[in-house]
Amino acid sequence: MCNVHSLPATEVDSGAFEARLINALNESGLMLLTAIGHRTGLFETLAGRPPLTSQQLADAAGLDERYVREWLGGMVVGGVIDTDPSAGTYQLPDAHADLLTDRGPANLAIYAQFISLLGNVEDDVVRCFREGGGVPYSRYPRFQEVMASDSGQTVLPALFDAILPLAPSLIERLEAGIRVLDCACGRGRALLAMARRFPASRFTGYDLSEQAIAWARDQARAAGLDNLAFEVRDLSDFDVTATPGAFDLVTTFDGIHDQARPRRLLKGIHRSLAPDGVYLVQDIHASSHHHLDRDHPLGTMLYAVSVSHCMTVSLAQGGEGLGTMWGRERALAYLEEAGFRDIRVHQLEHDIQNDYFVCRP
Ligand SMILES: C[S@@+](CC[C@H](N)C(=O)[O-])C[C@H]1O[C@@H](n2cnc3c(N)ncnc32)[C@H](O)[C@@H]1O
Structure with missing residues (x-):
């Protein structure tokens, strides 16, 4: 045939x-x-x-x-x-x-919003094709809202039953009380859910977006959560600014590939983990070789997201422009370069869009 x-x-x-x-x-x-x-x-x-x-x-x-x-x-x-x-x-x-x-179980209409969100910046992106540079986050006024709805479907419903259990005994440690950091937390919905569920643990969220952090703080205040703090923070130099050994669990949910300096962030995460700490990563499921992604169920769409959002917002920060479809091979190489030695990759049934990596220092 x-x-x-x-x-x-x-x-x-x-x-x-x-x-x-x-x-x-x-x-x-x-x-x-x-x-x-x-x-x-x-x-x-x-x-x-x-x-x-x-x-x-x-x-x-x-x-x-x-x-x-x-x-x-x-x-x-x-x-x-x-x-x-x-x-x-x-x-x-x-x-x-x-x-x-x-x-x-999944509201696919939420994802349709990305089409108009990306179409909205077409003039800016065409200019970048001609002149280089990138489109800044300020050109995507609805991004944080739509992204929070997206991760509200890929992260929140599976967080306690599928995602956190990927790391053995993590749930028990969270119940007993540990220090948790979510980098590039956006509106912080995963942290809000964890802080409610695990009152003995302490949670911190960092993100560049003032609007997203303001939204997250309002939610934490309204819920009366005092084990949760959010901070506006540019993670581009986290490799040198991270406090060594400050956290027992670090998470990133779709938080690496559109960073300005993803390698420096990963090194900072490694530095910020305690020796028995865990880094739990959700990031886009793809190969690092585009010819291998022809059968990817969302491949073309995700390349469109990359050109018109993830790659360009990174370039707008003078960053690497890694792109949405950086892929598993490059992810593993970056994680190893950051110092992680024990890395396990998983795919979860509910989420065709992402891989899940459980990494230990
Ligand atoms: C794809 S969103 C993921 C948000 C959130 N984790 C979620 O799942 O809803 C990526 C996040 O990275 C943040 N970000 C991008 N560049 C950053 C930087 N240099 N420092 C800190 N955060 C950054 C963005 O503001 C955005 O909230």
């Missing part, structure tokens, strides 16, 4: 390629509409309801009927929403509602 992957791209049937591009165009449109459906609450309003007219739906969601009707057109044509043309009604099938709202 012919393996299409071994052929040069130009030999692939051009008719099939044209059909694929047209399909991609359609599916991109569907993602834009999906992000709008998520942000306006249309999917949540439709979920579990009997068929509604566009006016009933607009009223229930508090939205303008003309926009809702046009959106419904795209959702019907895109095969997401059913319609009864004689009654003029629309219904979201339960099986679709489970994937587009918070009812099911």
Whole structure:
């Protein structure tokens, strides 16, 4: 049997390629509409309801009927929403509602927001292609919000049952009381959850983003958590600024690949760990060789995320521009270079996007 992957791209049937591009165009449109459906609450309003007219739906969601009707057109044509043309009604099938709202195990509409978030900076990215440099975080006003929703699905639901148990006896140590640091913590939702669950442990979160840290502090205050502190901190020189042996557990959740200086951060993490400490890393599942990622379920999307976010925000800080798809081989090399000797790699069933590394000094 012919393996299409071994052929040069130009030999692939051009008719099939044209059909694929047209399909991609359609599916991109569907993602834009999906992000709008998520942000306006249309999917949540439709979920579990009997068929509604566009006016009933607009009223229930508090939205303008003309926009809702046009959106419904795209959702019907895109095969997401059913319609009864004689009654003029629309219904979201339960099986679709489970994937587009918070009812099911994963709300895929959350990820659709990355398409518009990245499209928003296209002019800046095109300028960088011509002139070099990068696009700063300030050009992504919704990034921290969307990222926290993303990790709210890949990290939070699996944190206590799948992620922390990757390191043997870690849960018991957290229950007994240890010092924990989350680097590049963003809005700090993983720390907030751990601080609630393990009152005897002390938790610290560092991130560059003032807005994300302010949000995290507000949440910690509102929850009355006094075992949790957040600090705005640039981790680019963590290799020299980290306090030696200050933590028993360090975590990074998608926190390495878009750093300005990922190698210096990893060296700092190694330095900040106690001799019996653990570094738990979640980062993008990929090979470091792009030709090996043709079957990656999200590979193209993640390269788009890299060009229009992760790589460019690092370059904007004068950084390495490592990129989202730095891959397992390079991750292992960087971890070893940082001084880690015992490194185990895992994949978790709920998370097709990430690898999990358990590292000891
Ligand atoms: C992909 S986000 C992950 C956020 C969070 N861990 C989560 O899972 O939701 C990467 C984070 O790295 C932070 N970051 C980027 N460069 C940084 C730097 N030089 N120092 C500290 N944090 C940085 C960003 O502000 C962002 O919050």
